[in-house]
Amino acid sequence: MDSKAPTVGEYLISRLHKLGVGHVFGIPGDYVLGFYDLLASGPLKTIVTADEQGAGFAADAYARMRGLGVVCVTYCVGGLKVANTTAEAFAEKSPVVIISGAPGMKERERNPLLHHKVRDFDTQKRVFEHITIASTVLSDPQTAFQEIDRVLHAAMRFKRPVYIELPRDIVFQRGNNFYQHREIHEASDPVILRTALADAIARINAARKPVILADVEVHRFGLQRELLALARRSNIPVAATILGKSVVSELHPFYLGVYEGAMGRESIRRYVESSDCVIMLGFFMTDLNLGVYTARLDLGRCINVTSEKLSIGHHNYEDVRLKDFVRGLMNARLRRRAAPSFKKLKPAPFRATRSTRPLTIRALIRQLDSFLDKHTVVISDTGDSLFSAADLTIHRGTEFLATAYYASMGFAIPAAIGAQLAIPSRRPLVLVGDGAFLMTGLELATVARNGLNPIVLVLNNSGYGTERHIHEGAFNDLWPMRFHRMPELIGTGRSWNVTTEAQLYTALKEARQHKKSFCLIEVKLDKLDCSPALARLAKRLAERVSTPRKSSTKMK
């Protein structure tokens, strides 16, 4: 074989690097040690996390901030620990590459019971086929380069996770020297694109009160600039979904707020639902985006474009790319309307308070809203952290991260690691409940190791607060932890234990100054306190929990 071809491991690393990746998250294990060694001498920095789950969440956040994220783990005992985070990336369209070490192809002969093996050698691959958009086992150096390019292309094209299994005896084998990498650009069909744009433009210009509803794919496909230009040129107002929140700076006068059916603010609901032309950009009809199906949107009056489909009223169009369509709208002759100006309560300046009132979620969010600045990225875990964070004013694009559809707990702290490594100039502000902290809170060790400095607010309401409002039981209680003692365990970091508005002010002020390590603010909340959004949501979710009825049979 020609000696000039790179090895399979080298090729994989160089492709990831060209796609903008700078960090790889994971935990080494013997099936992947050779590749870790190769990583150590290359351009990608390896971030070893506390648990593989943390690596998965971190890579997902990294992908959302930077366009592509990578997890690198060992076979099965590492890989299967990121099944959930990979499913999250799939559900919320985040392009994460899962690289798993594996037994060498030679070792697999005669099917021995090698450690970490579950059932068959392809068991892990089969599991990942269900939760990724493309997958491969690099079993042959001759085809490895094509395979790498095929799955990486799928990750970028569909913004979904992909799986690459790297048998350890393949890592240092040279690939096909005659292989040429080609960029694949899928183009829209020009005739259909023109027709669809004409259809859309006619409807928009004829509409009395058009509105843009921007969702997750505007983030994923990097269309924030186009969205901004479209809104500015046409003066059509913009609402965001909860999953799409922060798609534009929320200080823009044309920005309406977060639309989530009857769950969100009433004025926003009324505006969007009375529109005669809703331009949905990259919008997914999830239950949470639709306010648990309280949204009343007549698709006959919607323009609905995603990377997967385009429909304009009841016309469906094939072969039109999201980017082409949005750019087409941006450059179209749209009727320029009167400038919208939605009165929004501007966040008050961040000001001292001497209030000794016990903190409530409302008061907390009010203070945080004043505290945020354009250097903050807000990262929210699942639960009331998310629902209350929906009311925060986000200052510019992609500054709000949450798993607002898949809704997996434990996301926020590892996500802060991924986010801050992706864009070091942003300081994460993390909102996490006590329940979620118990899942991944030890990733603060990873935070410490990498010199990161998120401000972590642990909203301690003594249990699974969201569930209490859906269906209460002792199973919603949690052990009373003293989260503010984390710095003693980690050996670095600062912390505050706050119960009043005045204490929170002091803690936030000091945390802003203290930049050399993480800051943890434990906020004690009443166990039944909740945001207005959660109160509305819980009511609807509770209807769907089957409730026990009296049964004539006894349990034996």
Next chain:
Amino acid sequence: MDSKAPTVGEYLISRLHKLGVGHVFGIPGDYVLGFYDLLASGPLKTIVTADEQGAGFAADAYARMRGLGVVCVTYCVGGLKVANTTAEAFAEKSPVVIISGAPGMKERERNPLLHHKVRDFDTQKRVFEHITIASTVLSDPQTAFQEIDRVLHAAMRFKRPVYIELPRDIVFQRGNNFYQHREIHEASDPVILRTALADAIARINAARKPVILADVEVHRFGLQRELLALARRSNIPVAATILGKSVVSELHPFYLGVYEGAMGRESIRRYVESSDCVIMLGFFMTDLNLGVYTARLDLGRCINVTSEKLSIGHHNYEDVRLKDFVRGLMNARLRRRAAPSFKKLKPAPFRATRSTRPLTIRALIRQLDSFLDKHTVVISDTGDSLFSAADLTIHRGTEFLATAYYASMGFAIPAAIGAQLAIPSRRPLVLVGDGAFLMTGLELATVARNGLNPIVLVLNNSGYGTERHIHEGAFNDLWPMRFHRMPELIGTGRSWNVTTEAQLYTALKEARQHKKSFCLIEVKLDKLDCSPALARLAKRLAERVSTPRKSSTKMK
């Protein structure tokens, strides 16, 4: 429908209870809240863990101690977090029932994007099909009882995990009132059983030096008593595998020790490999059981019986059950031999030491060996915790728990929860490395909440110690945690930070007295210190890590 039939949820709970289950491990979520509510009013106690991963490990340990374990989680965000622990249960033959809440059947109509959904409604089920021995979605109350019995039977028959998905609108629906539960007893073919036993007995009686090699299935199928009787009546000595360790009390004079090829003690290797008739009971040919394939066992001279196959020399037999065969041997006329008596270094009494020598793994194991008593269950995490624990003297059956084949990190602390709830009279002694502690150490909150009192030894050697001996790199380093500060975070528990033999003695002595909460002993070890077994293992594993060679291409 007849009103006397129990509901699907009631039937499931009552079947589990009849099979000996007393506890269910998990975390509630809205798709499973109704079932949690039902659990709260029934005979099974719900144990809410810090993370679902912890629930999975705890249920696995519970199953190993008590015969069946149960995890109960919500859809996808809960279920997919236990993919790894389920795979562990599959690989190491532990019967764990995974119950997952799910969207109601009604809700699934028109395929909406409900929260927690990944791809299709059956995505989670498909994932679990690869890592369980049977699975079902209880989509119809009319067939639910049969389905429950079918998968529970499979769990008991194969000692592997099973998956039960419970749509939330089915929980409280009544099942088929005419359904009768039937116990299924699979019998051996009597003619084949007789033939096989005659074949085996002839070989054993003709053998000069037979030996029994007992592995995992003796634990799983509860055949310890039969094994003991067989050894006592025939005076045939017994060796255990690392996965089967503690299958008999290690103080018995006929007990040889742990056989693991060239990785274990040389005298044991020589004895077993020079035997002309190795009676393998429930033995799986894993790489770790075989000392990374250093075992030299001639199958032509082996009797090899598991729940899956029976071979005697080169004769294979079908339709013979493990239990029937072992009982047959137990009752057979086997030639009674001279009583074996292997000189074993009896553990010295637990005695004070004033040695200020820095602790080593060897010294630690020596002290622990004296410390153990018949009320201890030793639970070891993956890594040198396991390899050194192999040398501990276990006092009676099923007192050693480890994931000695699948080798997933993070097992030990949650396993201590499962083990102590399964058999409250045993006090767990946990050996866990710093790397594994970072994964599941916050489960000490669950320990506290349930009033358990394990003694946890954190072997802090500043990184992934096992890997250092296989392939060293900065990726094996970990942040210097102060694990002994955990009680401050949890608000209960006692801890010691020890570096010398004398300090360890004091800590162990005090921990024995302190029974009202967990005890955590942080043991500082040199980062390159390791057990003799690890030194031997690492050498062989290192040969299999592909090592980078100089490459003529540069990485771009």
